[in-house]
Amino acid sequence: MRRRLAAALIVPALMLTAACGGGDDSAKKKDASASPSDQASQAAAPKPVSDASPMPTVAGDAGKKPTITIPKGDPSGKFVVKTLTAGTGPEVKKDDLAVTKYTGKIWKSGKDLAGSYDQGGVPQVIPAGSKTYIPAFSDAVLGQKVGARVLVVAPPAAAFGAAGKQELGVSGTDNLVFVLDIDSVMPKKVEGTQAAIPSDLPQIKADKDEAATITVPKNDPPKKLVDQVLIEGKGAEVKSGQTVYMQYSGATWKPNEGLPQAKLFDTSWKTGAPFSTAIGQGQVIEGWDKGLVGKKVGSRVLLVIPPEQGYKDKAQGADIPANSTLVFVVDILGAV
Numbered sequence: 580m581r582r583r584l585a586a587a588l589i590v591p592a593l594m595l596t597a598a599c600g601g602g603d604d605s606a607k608k609k610d611a612s613a614s615p616s617d618q619a620s621q622a623a624a625p626k627p628v629s630d631a632s633p634m635p636t637v638a639g640d641a642g643k644k645p646t647i648t649i650p651k652g653d654p655s656g657k658f659v660v661k662t663l664t665a666g667t668g669p670e671v672k673k674d675d676l677a678v679t680k681y682t683g684k685i686w687k688s689g690k691d692l693a694g695s696y697d698q699g700g701v702p703q704v705i706p707a708g709s710k711t712y713i714p715a716f717s718d719a720v721l722g723q724k725v726g727a728r729v730l731v732v733a734p735p736a737a738a739f740g741a742a743g744k745q746e747l748g749v750s751g752t753d754n755l756v757f758v759l760d761i762d763s764v765m766p767k768k769v770e771g772t773q774a775a776i777p778s779d780l781p782q783i784k785a786d787k788d789e790a791a792t793i794t795v796p797k798n799d800p801p802k803k804l805v806d807q808v809l810i811e812g813k814g815a816e817v818k819s820g821q822t823v824y825m826q827y828s829g830a831t832w833k834p835n836e837g838l839p840q841a842k843l844f845d846t847s848w849k850t851g852a853p854f855s856t857a858i859g860q861g862q863v864i865e866g867w868d869k870g871l872v873g874k875k876v877g878s879r880v881l882l883v884i885p886p887e888q889g890y891k892d893k894a895q896g897a898d899i900p901a902n903s904t905l906v907f908v909v910d911i912l913g914a915v
Contacts, residue, residue, distance in 0.1 A: 624658060624714035624737040631655035635684075635756050637663055637730055644696030645728070645758045647684050654686050654754040659732040660719045666761060668725025673708040676765040676852060677720040678913070686732070686754040692747060695760075701822040701915055704765055706851040713738050715757055723761055731757040765853070768826055769879050769910040771810040776881065781832075781841070783809060783881060783908045790846040791828040791908045797837035800904040805883035806870035809908070812877025817914045819859025819872050824913040826853050832883070832904035841906070844898035853912050864889050866905065876914050882907040 633652050639645035641664060671677045680702050683692035695702050705712055707721040715733035723729055733755045735741060743751040767788050776782055779798050785791035817823055828846040835841035847854040856862045859872045866884030874880055884905040886892070894901040 624718065625734070627658045627660040627714075627718055627737075629659070629661055631657040631659045631732065634659070634661070635686075635730065635732065637728075637758055641726075641728055641760065644694075645682055645760075647682065647756055647758060649684060649686055649689055649756065654732060654734070656734050656754070657732070658714065658718075658734055658737040659730070661730045662723065662727055663730050663758075664726070664728040666724030666726030669764060671707045671720050671723050671725070671761065671764060673721065674851075675707045676767060676912075677705045677707055677723075677761050678702050678763045678765050679705050679716070679720060680760045680762060681716070681757055683755060683757045685749060686756055688748075688753075690748055692749075692755070701855070702762060704824055704852050704855065704913075709851040711851045715755060716759070719757070719759055720761055725761055725763055727759075727761045729759045729761070731755075731759060733757065765824065765912050767853075767912075769810050769812060769877050769912065771877075771879075773809045773879065774807075776807070776809065780805060780807070780881065780883060781830075781906045783879075785828070785879065785908055785910070788848075790843055790848040793828060793830045793835070793841040793843070793906055793908065794839065795830065795832055795835040795837070795841050795906060800832040800885070801883055802885055804866055804870055804885060804888055805881065806874070807881045808874065808878050809881055810877075810879040812875035812911060814876025814878075814911075815914070817858060817872055817874050817876065817911060819868075821858060821914045822855055823858045823871065823911060824853045824855045825871075826910040826912065827907055829905060829907045831899055832906055834898070834900065834903075842898065844896075858914075864905075867907075867909075871909065871911065874911055876911050878911050880909045880911065882909060 633650040636648045637645050680695035682694040705716045705720050709717045714737040715731050719729050719731045738755045741751040743749045782794040826847050828843050830841035830843050859868045866888035870882045886902040889905045892901045
């Protein structure tokens, strides 16, 4: 969600979809890091092969930034996914969320792409086999085991397509090289028994791997921020400045008041992967920053955000009128 959630929610640059969480990008700012998401309309990617010639070489210990050396000459043009180090953990299966650190280069220029090991970099959560992420990431993690290090050579059809990614300096003809370190598999939602919710607050149903159902009661919304923990996580408390990985669904109060089911104006479930953002730093609307800092990883939180901590008197499209009270259910899946 953009500085609409406003400061709002940030889209990974490697996703294929244009916006994270929904067509109106309701709570996020976009970010220009290389991450798995931008190829919604390009041609189908070629099937990956395990080797080709010439190939880059990779040096460095696992868990640290690898050094990639590009050979002389042109790439083969093939989509290569080569396992350099076999993992010993669980296998990454279709639609699993693979928590992955990455390093990248442009073959022709040798230019480095900002990655997870660089200052300010964070792991990417990649939905394995997803069509909403570039195949260079989503296809590469599929079938690997946690702990694996994988070398990827991606022609345009397996990366950003003929349009390229201008903010990264990637043209539509560039072959890209990535090294992916698969750290873990992230749950798709939090687990546990949900606490009872007072009748004058929205009721939440979020027991499936899909967008939550929100029902708004027929009464006036609270005037102050509500940040009720529905499921208490067992992880560490979220600190200001951390990057937090979340599933969320959002609706407005008044347009949905008394209806059997609220119309969602945004949800992370549309993208196939959790939303991630720095929290407590003005990257999202104030109600998110204040309501989520201090909550534990593994928690489900009901946020009811008054207009002054949301979008104030600025309408955000037809589904978010001016002076809207916002309702979110947020599953906190991780924080780094």
